[in-house]
Amino acid sequence: MRKWYEETAENGDVVISSRVRLARNLRSYRFGSRLSDEDAVRLVKEVQDAAPLVKEKDGKRYFLCNVNHLSEVNRQAMVERYVVSPTLAGKKQETGLILSEDESVSIMINEEDHIRIQSVTAGMDLEKVFAEANFIDDILSEQLSFSFDDRFGYLTACPTNVGTGLRASYMLFLPALTMTGRVEKLSEEMGKYGVTIRGLYGEGTKSQGCLYQVSNQKTLGRTEKEIIANLDCIVDQVIKQERRRREYMLQAGYDEIEDKIFRSYGILKYARQIGVEDAMTLLAQLKFGADAGVVKLKEDVNLHILMMNIQPAGLQKLLGKNVGSSVRDRARAEYIRNKLPDIERGQNS
């Protein structure tokens, strides 16, 4: 079955994916860090008991697992594929997951909140993923009793999530704004509108490969529709800015950029060992060039998937064993060499 990230999508030159997650908590358990280890085990079981109902109503295939029982590499690989959050993967207490086969829906249990319902899709379509998450929320609430206050809305472990419990986010690919050093300024401007821009794997993580997560900061006092409309409005502006910058860069220095993109390809195609940051930067160059029609890859390759697969844990899963970083760097180079098709000049040249 195709994963959600294997689908192609509109606005794919800037918007890699759209994601929402809903924070929910059960009335009958203590919140957050005050949850006892015994209660964590009970909680995971109680929520996973709702899985058959989810399968029945949603019609998708779902898998269950207890994330804290998995190996470090498997947990990390799930983070790299955005299936679980770094918080869930890092937790020592019992944690659980209900995951759809295409990995588009993931229900995390005993993350910061008791339940985090996540829905994700390729390209720019928050309405679709919000509808999906909402649908899952409705199913779960048939069997589980959520903590809800008539005045505040859904109650959550962290006050910033109280209300709708909704975080909506886009993953954006911003090579032109990154190369011209404009992301920091953009971040300040967005902050004024309650929107935040972060690195690849959320809070506190660095940006790699010109990839960023943009999401709403607050949920209290706003409806879901308002949150999504506000984020869409900001992201529309970012898309315009990014595209304008790309056009400008190509007009001002096409030859230099074409050269840079081809050189990035040359290095990726011949390197014998490569670190993840280096590879992400070069792949971002190449993706930018392919999106802008500066170069054409002779076979269709999803460079964003390649970016996901070369992350440390995913690569180890592909290798089928735990290896040190120097072995990984050589395996990464080999993986990229094998995956990259031939290249030629694009239609814009």
Next chain:
Amino acid sequence: MRKWYEETAENGDVVISSRVRLARNLRSYRFGSRLSDEDAVRLVKEVQDAAPLVKEKDGKRYFLCNVNHLSEVNRQAMVERYVVSPTLAGKKQETGLILSEDESVSIMINEEDHIRIQSVTAGMDLEKVFAEANFIDDILSEQLSFSFDDRFGYLTACPTNVGTGLRASYMLFLPALTMTGRVEKLSEEMGKYGVTIRGLYGEGTKSQGCLYQVSNQKTLGRTEKEIIANLDCIVDQVIKQERRRREYMLQAGYDEIEDKIFRSYGILKYARQIGVEDAMTLLAQLKFGADAGVVKLKEDVNLHILMMNIQPAGLQKLLGKNVGSSVRDRARAEYIRNKLPDIERGQNS
């Protein structure tokens, strides 16, 4: 006919070529800058009149030209192929050249001295080139009267050349000593033994592509044999040091070096524009890798010739027209892309 630099030679991993030049002056003309423009014309004619005798005795085909009448590009291209010195190419007065078809023998007229006889060969063989230059010297002296003092020897425009008038030099390829930053120290040590190390095109020019000219500084008070023996002794040491460094580098960090060499190839193979310094550095990496068996080029290509041909003027001659530096950088990249064969891992990997 194959040029001298198209021959392969012993010690070719370090010694690219061997060269001698003999400085001679005619009794009947003023020396150096005191030569009048009219006398320069007479001088060039008088020496070129000896060309038939050279042809007859040497048996090679020879071409004559008046270098100052050539275009800037043609003069510069001759410098890049080491056929004439930068001094001769830059002179405004009448200058002349008698050049053998394989470009191994070049008789420069009205350089710093009235006559500079140059002989060059691939690899390490000063005795051969000295014998050749000596032979030409003998032929010329049958028809021309050289300025010679019984006490000092041959008289020259610059005192450093008085005596034998001999400068012997090797062109060395020193990637390992360059990469480990040891050339400067080497230069100091050599200075103590009257040997100097310089950039690619002699005095005052920069090193490119890890290529250096090593030559004797003084000629007075020493016989030709002593000069050559002294230089050979020093260069033998340099060869040993360079080879030891290469071995050490390969033992200490084979994977890193292999990666660097392959990346250099990848950039050379895909760049759309490239400056001469950048290209020389990357080609030096590749030559080092090929010499050391780290990589194998699937077809035999003389990388030193490639290094000569991508110099600015030579490239313009190949293009058949004068072009600006940005067009040249694109032409250089295309030329290299077309010339470089496929690559694979070498027998050492």
